Amino acid sequence: MLLALFWLLFVGLLLCAFLFSKTTKEFPKSWFEWKTEFRYQYLGIVGLIHDAHYAARDRVALYKQPDRIAVITGGNRGIGLRIVEKLLACDMTVVMGVRDPTSAEAAVGAIVDLKESKGKLICEQLDVGDLKSVQAFAQRIKERYTKVDLLLNNAGIMFAPFKLTADGYESHFATNYLGHFLLSHLLLPRLKAAGKPGKNARIVNVSSCVNLIGRINYKDINGNQQYYPGTAYSQSKLAQILYTRHLQTLLDAEKSHVQVNVVHPGIVDTDLFEHSATTSVPMFKKLFFKTPERGSRTVVFAAIDPSIEGQGGTYLSNGGKGPFHPDARKPEKCEKFFKFSCELLKIKQYGNGEY
Ligand code: NAP
Numbered sequence: 001m002l003l004a005l006f007w008l009l010f011v012g013l014l015l016c017a018f019l020f021s022k023t024t025k026e027f028p029k030s031w032f033e034w035k036t037e038f039r040y041q042y043l044g045i046v047g048l049i050h051d052a053h054y055a056a057r058d059r060v061a062l063y064k065q066p067d068r069i070a071v072i073t074g075g076n077r078g079i080g081l082r083i084v085e086k087l088l089a090c091d092m093t094v095v096m097g098v099r100d101p102t103s104a105e106a107a108v109g110a111i112v113d114l115k116e117s118k119g120k121l122i123c124e125q126l127d128v129g130d131l132k133s134v135q136a137f138a139q140r141i142k143e144r145y146t147k148v149d150l151l152l153n154n155a156g157i158m159f160a161p162f163k164l165t166a167d168g169y170e171s172h173f174a175t176n177y178l179g180h181f182l183l184s185h186l187l188l189p190r191l192k193a194a195g196k197p198g199k200n201a202r203i204v205n206v207s208s209c210v211n212l213i214g215r216i217n218y219k220d221i222n223g224n225q226q227y228y229p230g231t232a233y234s235q236s237k238l239a240q241i242l243y244t245r246h247l248q249t250l251l252d253a254e255k256s257h258v259q260v261n262v263v264h265p266g267i268v269d270t271d272l273f274e275h276s277a278t279t280s281v282p283m284f285k286k287l288f289f290k291t292p293e294r295g296s297r298t299v300v301f302a303a304i305d306p307s308i309e310g311q312g313g314t315y316l317s318n319g320g321k322g323p324f325h326p327d328a329r330k331p332e333k334c335e336k337f338f339k340f341s342c343e344l345l346k347i348k349q350y351g352n353g354e355y
Helices: 002-020 031-053 078-089 101-109 131-144 171-194 209-213 229-253 271-275 282-288 292-304 331-345
Strands: 069-073 093-098 120-125 150-153 201-206 258-264 315-317
Touching: 002 031, 031 209, 031 229, 069 078, 069 171, 078 093, 078 101, 078 120, 078 150, 078 292, 093 101, 101 120, 120 131, 131 171, 150 171, 150 292, 171 201, 171 229, 171 258, 171 331, 201 229, 201 292, 209 229, 229 258, 229 331, 258 292, 292 315
Parallel strands: 069 093, 069 150, 093 120, 150 201, 201 258, 258 315
Antiparallel strands: none
């Protein structure tokens, strides 16, 4: 009897855990959707354990670098806001590419004394899911600055319902990946101008541990035939890693002083989870997820830490190297996807800044 009760309780708890940590508020409708959910739950648990286990390693030392210019996408809330706070504390000039520059400046102003800060904040309009907006943003940066030291591709969306952007791309693919792929291409000449021997300019792509379950669906990149938000998100996060790895190969070949790294910031309590069932358990998130401040640490570490100078192409998590998708270890797979992206955007020579 006691044993039966124990099992009943155990199964009940498992069911509750499953229901409250689903990537969507809907119920899975097919085996494909169930499988995706189970894989997310597994990665979520492993991710939380990794965050707890490596909490002591998850640190970044801030130091003054007033001559450096950093460009970040997003930054008005969540992890990005805390990244901006840290970069300003290093006395950098920080250019935020945001959808609403006025409210973004107010958001930063609420946590940083912008009048006293030696760091300088500039907020520019950018919708990274819109290729024309990316082009216009990059153009404004190029007109204003002759060099860019850091580019942090941070903006992102997760588990959003199916939507095509004005350019005809699925919104996760467009926002999390393609817009950033284009922005990096357009700003690379300025990054190359900033990098020096022993002091690389850096690109940091904010990816996610869910890259591990990602798959690039070349035949249907938008997921028109079978769309599931979790699959679209993991595809976009794997895309960031494949592109990072191949771009570093190209940069190394031309001996340029630019390095590109990719980061999993941890499982962080932000609005990113707005479409997931975890919104019903805010206390759980408060207790077990990282705060946005902690989530910003490895991203800033990737951007400024001298210990990883010259180590481009690495995937960082909790202040150290982390496990990533096996495809990203295969140069031919990275190159194939990179070329595919260039073809989508009709880029002939990646990194020449022309579009
Ligand atoms: P968040 O709090 O939801 O912030 C998302 C940011 O992206 C906001 O600044 C948002 O600006 C911006 N953004 C979204 N779509 C945009 C667009 N089309 N154009 C310009 N900006 C746009 O999420 P977060 O947790 O800080 O996420 C930051 C990054 O970390 C994302 O790339 C995410 O995938 C990654 N990440 C997060 C977690 C986590 O657990 N939170 C885990 C792994 C990876 P608006 O205010 O204009 O929407």
